[in-house]
Amino acid sequence: MEPRNNFEAVLGKFRKATRKDYDSFVSKVANPSISDAELVKCLKSLKDCATLLDNEHEVLIGVLLKLDWMRRSSAVVQMYQSMMLNIVSVHTVYLRACLRALIKHFMPVLRPVESKETPEGFVTDEMMAAHNQGFTHVHTLIKTIMKIVPMSSNLLMPLLIDNYPFFTKDVYIQECFMKNLLQITYYKPDLRQSIMELLIEKVIKLDTRAPRSAILEARLQDESQESGIFNMDEETSPVIEYTDKLDVLMVHLFEYIQSVCHKDGELEWEGTKRFYREMLYIFEKVILPTYACCHIQFIMFYLVSFRMQLCDGFLDYLWKLVQNPNVHSVYRQSAVAYMGSLLARAKFVSIRTVMRTVELMMKWAHTYTHTCQDCVMADVVHHGPFYSVCQSVFYVFAFRQKEIFETKAGLKWAKSLQFQHLVQSRLNPLKVCLPLVVKTFASITRQHQLAFCDHIIQQNNRSFLPVDSSSSQTSFETYFPFDPYLLKRSMKYVEPHYRKYDQSVAVDDDSSGEEDEDEMFTDDIPSSEAVDIVTMTGSLVDKTDLMSYGTSPGFKHIL
Template identity: 35%
Template structure:
């Protein structure tokens, strides 16, 4: 436009005369005085004619913002903030056009990208969200540098849902973008796994955000490649184990004491909140995992794939975590779906116990899992129990025979830890399910053929090392059926006990992983397949004391005296183990 450097009256007169002859909207008037020009075309109209390639190429080359780039940047801020300033490019147009030129979004143009990455995805309108996700996919296609940022942006959106109801349609669109990138971009999965680990919500975040995130990640597990699927599940389980370890049963039971022991239905559990904050979050996450398993049990092949994934995670993380309390019930729940799964899990555990190449601590934990599984699962019949006990007692007899031929046998937990752990599991199973064994075909004969007396009276003296609670219950059962008499051994162990520098090393660790489940909401999945402990011997005494007296009189009077000689301290230790929330879970 011409500019006047000096004031010229003659020129001004000519100008005014020209304006009088021509309307203000004519071409002549447009190029004379700016204040009297025709209305300027809006930036929005000009944006429809913008050459995005030229603008971005010039900006990248000159490393400076031209007028077109400033318009693009202002329009991007409108997409992020949702506040529309005067005259910007519409979000749909902007995102659609940028998706066509993603190869130019580097160098100085990254300022525009950084602005777009500040967007709250779930706050976008549906039409804008569709275009925005297409832009992210195109950016990932054009440059692998953006894989991590795109993953972070999408995962962050899933962790910001604070309401109980999730925007399902928008989440579905996010999963659609993930599926497209995973299918088309081979290296995208690597960035996805890294970002999942970094964006897992911290345990103190609201249960709503954690539930929605875990549910979305389990949905992702179903469509990613097999090896990636296992890695995603591993990261989720590994994170939730931390939460499990932060929720001791004693704390949760004490806070929910008013409702924990009341008679409630499954519907009551579904609406009840744990008073323990972390416990409530963990309870809801366990519910998410149980629901996921339920969706994969209709088809046998799908169930087997799911079982293999969870078994791999169990072997890698759960089995090696000291005293998990609840997360292992996911395996128990999967086993309840098909007998073949149960048999495989039992074989898996027993193989670990027998394998001499497995570290001793893992052999011990594996047999704890085996014993607890056999006792607590209502879907495991007495036939499977008897077969398992036969395998374990044969192992014990073989161990005693081999050890006695190699060296003099003495009580030594550090050397014979696996032997004592198998003993404790065998005694636990017999004390827990003796009634079913005896009522079966040739039940008493079966107990006698186990030759338990040879194990109990061996120089390794397992009753001195195992849990007092398990030992006393086992002694009551075997004395009742006149299979083994243990009280004389208890008393001898008490008399021979000597002060030691570190007496804790001479007692076996007590851990039965499937002890009572105390989470209120997710308990509805466990209750139908769970067996509670019942003291059948105490019940029989209450119902028919005369029969009990006759049974007792048949045994030697010397044994009665030995039973009464068991020290008060030993009984006190056993009573502590009977508590609801403490192993081995003989709950009264």
Template identity: 30%
Template sequence: MSVVSSRVSSVSSIIKATGLRAQLKQCNRIQYLKLPEDIKGILCKAGSESKEYEKLIYSLKEGAIKDSDLAKFLSKARQCISLLDTRHELFVQIILRIQWTSKSAEVISVYKLFLQDLVCMQTLYIKTVINSLIHLFKSVEDNNAEHKPGEFKDKDIERLNHIHDILHKILEVIPMSSQVLLQSLASQFPYIAHGTYTHEIYIYALLQILNYAPQLRSDILSLIINRLTLLDVNIPRKEAKDDEEDDEMNDCTDETVDGDNPTTVNNDADKIKTAPLIVHTMDTCMELFLKYMHEFCFVDNALQIESLKILYIDILRAFETIILPTHASQYVQFIMFYICSFKAIVAETFTDWLWRKVIDPNVAPVIRQSAVCYIASLLATASFISNGLVKQTMSQLIIWIRNYINIQEYKQYIDDNMKSHVVFYSVCQAFFHLFIARHKEFVNSKNGMLFLQELDIPRIVTCRLNPLKICISEIVHSFADITSTYQLAYCYTIIENNERNQLPIFGMKTHLPVLISNFFPFESYTLQHSRQRIVSLFHSNVVEIDSRSIKSKE
């Protein structure tokens, strides 16, 4: 016998003799732990350094437990819920960490009953239980995996259904828990850097809550819109335009290099790196939200008026508090644009609401400026806006402008501080913009041309406040071209004088302050997936307007 063969046979005999082979096989198997029978006795001794209590905690935290044993344990634990005071907080937290949604149907059923009884009998655990349930809204898998927007994995849908069952019961039994739920939904909302799928399924879960808790609709919709706005403002202005991505990269790199402020460089660099992810997330979430709006207001393609009223009020509240004060958002405002397309009266009501903001002197000037920009952009861009509403709005704008001019000219002197007239200049620019976009609908008819002549445009352009000097140059020149063509006003002389007065003089500051921005919120929508719901609602002149606004920004 060779030396090698003798060694192999000796090792084999040793393994057989000591039973190591059987032990090695057992190591490859899952070692299931047995949970104790006397749960009540163990819980009663908690807090007195009970070894049995510590062992129970360790078994629930680290050990593998059969579903049948876990179901029996939870059933017995239900009978001891009255004992679960503050001493047993760790025990409750360990139970909440159990991955129960992937267990057997028996475990899931008993687990639901346990949680329902727990929050009913021990209200001190309501916040802990709700937080643990909301945490399960998020997907734990790879967010970068490709998936079609609006399509969720079956196991995620099944998990959400189980969670909603429990939340529904909790809200029914404890109505005051709704505030705790809203706080948890806000605190656990995914961050900007989280993946698209996490955002999408979380928002989907929030919208599902509205099926059994409609009283929370306004708060939940406001929360979603608020977080969509946060995504929106973190998208570089040109990021979603494919033909301008390189320019944006170069501009950001040049402008953000500041030795005194390195934080700005890092923030902008991070924003550029994460921009494609944010754009994709924004696109997917906007599509999900717009789809919810349509399904809420339409049943078998028939508009439900009462549902439309409810949704409009909720979204208008969010628009007033979140979107309207936000500077230069790109996409989130199209939520209001979309609901206005459902019925003409909605667009009229929204326009009237905005106009009351504009003329209210108690409203902050920046909000009044933003409101009139929304009016002009909506009426200039939307195909569902009637000529009657355009005519009515142009009349309102021109009457307010003329009244403002009359008030100023009756004064002994006009305030030279242009900032005090920012609302006036914004209203003038809104009128110019709307006139440029919709003038063709009036010049082709006799009555329409008469209406334009009655606007008395020369009264505006020749007034002492000189709006042609302050408004955006591209808009002013387009307005001058059109009014000259149809002999409604002659602006070129005033424009030339304004440009001559702005020529630089050595030793003097002659440039004008930027008082009003070229912000028309509904001019373009470039998100690839959700744009299918929006672009069909654009007026035929939107491409022309958009190209002009892009040039002005450049």
């Protein structure tokens, strides 16, 4: 039988141990200077002989996978795609290597620029356009491979995980990889949850390396330098670098959530519900157990803002976690912190929802105090979820008190909560909860004659909490996950739905006999390393919102 093309004849000689023509062909294909027309001929020859390219031709396949084919003419692109499809459909042994090579194309090589005035890693519009065109070609090939080789779906996700760029890589590399992974979810929706989980895990690595206190401190330094107070010629700090990367990636996550849940500007409800269920799974698995993050959790804040049913479902899910004694205490405390922060901060949460949820939390807290009547005094170690519920109630009540008392039955409802009974219980939540929350709550409840806390607070200031022998914890701390958002680029997705603390509703504290403690809320407070909930206490207060959990969980001091 006559050879179908010259390369088939070359393969015939190769099988007879004559490698000269074969090696010459491989070198020709690998030559970056080869013309498009000549490359098309070579690729067509390989396509026609795909069935003959068995395990003995790994070197040739390796050369093909390293080709910079996306930047060439459309004829080369189409022929390369056809050739590679023929090879992997016949020889699945090359499938993993092919997918790995395609995934690596999601990380464009940033070639050094010639101009000294151009910063390293600078990407021009022309470069970005070329990269995006190349990404389109890669996705076309991956999508087709997924259709004709079913087993490729099982290989793709592990390869995405293994090849994800390290968080120290250039922000443009991080951005390109994320955008391409999100693009995969449009033609491979069954991988969406796994891809979102991977992306969120990676973003959390940046989030935890850019804590709130460090961001505020870096901004303060920038302001000082701009005002001429300091004249420092220093390189960009790692915190600023991580913050910039985090901000860019958060923009893409918000944009993706918007695009998934909306079609032609309208909310696509069924698709949104499916996406919400996937994100709730990721939230419980990845976000909820992470206590040092400041921003990634806002993707849930943004998602549930689309419709009140989502917000109600999220609150219900969190409340079930809080009530479940089989869930670890740390997760229960974190869940109720999310509840309190969402109820206080979200503009889309109605006051009716706030009152209904606070009422549920108070009923649970009262029931808990009845079951712990034998307790002699406060015990942070054994009753962490209880104190978290109390603190969230105090926080939300103080934050939304103006709206509560503006309702027709607001005062009557507030009296029905029986705050006095709770604060006088032997568990003594006023002793354990954060001082600024306690002060604000005490001031408001005193004004409306709902509870009288001052005497209890004074007694607590003269005593100390007992310390469990297995723990060095002497006070209770938690954080409110939806404290003010600090990333400038992505803030536009959060700001329209976000409630800042209204300082005009602050109540004057007329109590006497206490030392004025205004200064303690502006002093640096070190973060605690020995608490069940790892805190994000910072050393600076965000000047844009005194409810920020910088040196406190959020209330402007009242005294």
